[in-house]
Structure formats: structure tokens, C-alpha cells
Amino acid sequence: MVDLPRCRQATWAEVDRWADRLAEQVRSAHRIPDTLVGLTRGGWVPARMLSDRLGVKRLVSVRAQHWGVTATRDGVASLSEGLSGPVAGEKVLIVDDITDTGESLHLALEHVRAAGPSRVESATFLHIPRSKVVPTYFAEEIPRDAWVWVVFPWNYWEDLEVLAQKAAAIAPGLASIRANLRERCGLDVPPADLERVAKHLSLGPA
Numbered sequence: 001m002v003d004l005p006r007c008r009q010a011t012w013a014e015v016d017r018w019a020d021r022l023a024e025q026v027r028s029a030h031r032i033p034d035t036l037v038g039l040t041r042g043g044w045v046p047a048r049m050l051s052d053r054l055g056v057k058r059l060v061s062v063r064a065q066h067w068g069v070t071a072t073r074d075g076v077a078s079l080s081e082g083l084s085g086p087v088a089g090e091k092v093l094i095v096d097d098i099t100d101t102g103e104s105l106h107l108a109l110e111h112v113r114a115a116g117p118s119r120v121e122s123a124t125f126l127h128i129p130r131s132k133v134v135p136t137y138f139a140e141e142i143p144r145d146a147w148v149w150v151v152f153p154w155n156y157w158e159d160l161e162v163l164a165q166k167a168a169a170i171a172p173g174l175a176s177i178r179a180n181l182r183e184r185c186g187l188d189v190p191p192a193d194l195e196r197v198a199k200h201l202s203l204g205p206a
């Protein structure tokens, strides 16, 4: 049985609003960090956007792996790459796009705390309350009974490829794929985008 998740496509306008909201929360709490840690890959763009808004120039990364492909978990979460720079004595803010199970942020927090910072906080654009960790700051909550896979702009083509392949397994051909993505995932994908994906994937006859 092919599993096509309910999705929500996030726009750059929403992303901008979430970044503004987080920056405002951090500023009004007087908690501007010395170093931002982007939890890769989802947290890279959000961390860079906060770097811009907060004027924090030091940006390092840490990598957690949990979700293999779009909306499919890869077993147990693991921290696959440690901090790319030292944070001892620093006030640190870890940034990610979303806390869903919270496994990734939990691992990142443990790893960063062990590196001896003077303070560690966390910020995510979106937060689902089932998460085992509540970020210090988050811009918007997705109710736990309204779980969706969020198609962020930085994951658009990757998500589209995975979802289109899953839809092709139900009914091949671009028209059927488009219809299934609309009906089952709630995504309205422009035909040109599906054609672009189809150039290097086998999605059945057009």
C-alpha cells in the first residue's frame, strides 16, 4: 500500500514571517546568542535567516539523521556529524525548521551541551507538540492531530521527486500523478514542475 502523506507547502512569505517572529522573540527576551548552530539539513536556511536578522555572524552546523526520504522515518535518529566548530563558553542558539518527533533536536542539544557552552537555547519555525523537546522559541505550532509533512522551499524538489514516485506507483502518468498529489497530499503542483521531475525519473507515460 503506497503511503502518500498529507502535505502543506510553505511559501517564502511564510518562511520570512516565521524568521521575523523568531528574531523578535529572541530580541525581546534579550537572549541574542554568540553562535548559531544550524541543525542540518533543515535548519541551515532558517539559521542563516536568523543570522541576518539578529546580526549574529558566527554560524556552525551539526547534522542529525532521522527521516530517510520525504515523510518516511529511517529508524532511530542519530547524530551523524558533530559540531563544525567549538562553542565552549559561548551563548548558543540551535536552529531547525521543525520539531516533529523532536529526536534530532534532543540529540543536538545533548551534543552541544557536552561541548561546554555558557548557555544553550533552541528555535524552530514550526513545532508539533508530540515532540520530546519543546524549543525555547518557535514561530507556529501544528496541532498534533493535524500532522502534515511540510514542504519547505529548501526541500521542494526533493519532496516532489519522492511524492511523485509514490504517486506514480498508484497510477503512472503525469495527469494521474498530479491528481493524486492534489487529492491525497493536498498539493497543487504546477505541470511544468512535474515535467521537470519526470525528465530524470521514470513516472510513466505523460
Ligand code: AMP
Pocket: 041, 042, 043, 066, 067, 077, 096, 097, 098, 099, 100, 101, 102, 103, 104, 105, 131, 148, 149, 150, 151, 152
Ligand atoms: P524530528 O527529529 O522528527 O523532530 O525531525 C527531524 C527533521 O526532519 C526536521 O528538522 C525536518 O527537517 C524533518 N521533518 C520532520 N518532520 C517533518 C515534517 N512534518 N515536515 C517537514 N519536515 C519534517
